[in-house]
Amino acid sequence: MQDRHCIADIQVVPQGPDRATTYALIDRAIAVIERSGLHYEVGAMSSTFEGDPAQVWEVLRQVHQAALSAGAPSQLTTIRLIESTDGPTMGEKTSKFR
Structure with missing residues (x-):
């Protein structure tokens, strides 16, 4: 079986009583991605990361749970995911724009 690769994009929108609390909850979700050891980028509206499918799915679950916990x-969580054996990495998809 060929190695598989995932790129995931996740947006977490928790309900907080005010803007500061909402952003603090989002920061908790981002911290999960940072601690994962996977390659990631934080964007203005979502965070993207990549790795082995099993790792990616586990991090997605943890990110979703972070603000709720x-x-x-x-909370509204939106996830986009691509999994492939031959797909490009995040860097390969974006390098021509950087």
Whole structure:
């Protein structure tokens, strides 16, 4: 079986009582990605990371749970994912624009 590669993009929108609390909850979600050891980029509206499919799915679950576990009463999470054996990495997809 060929090695598989995933690129995931996740946006976490927790409900907080005010803007500062909402951003603090988002920071908790981003911290999960930072601690994962996977290659990632934080964007203005979402975060993108890549790696082995099993690792990526576990990090997605943890990111989704981070703000909820920190007290968010509700949350909208949007996930986009590509998995392939021969697809490009994040760097290969974006290098011509950097």
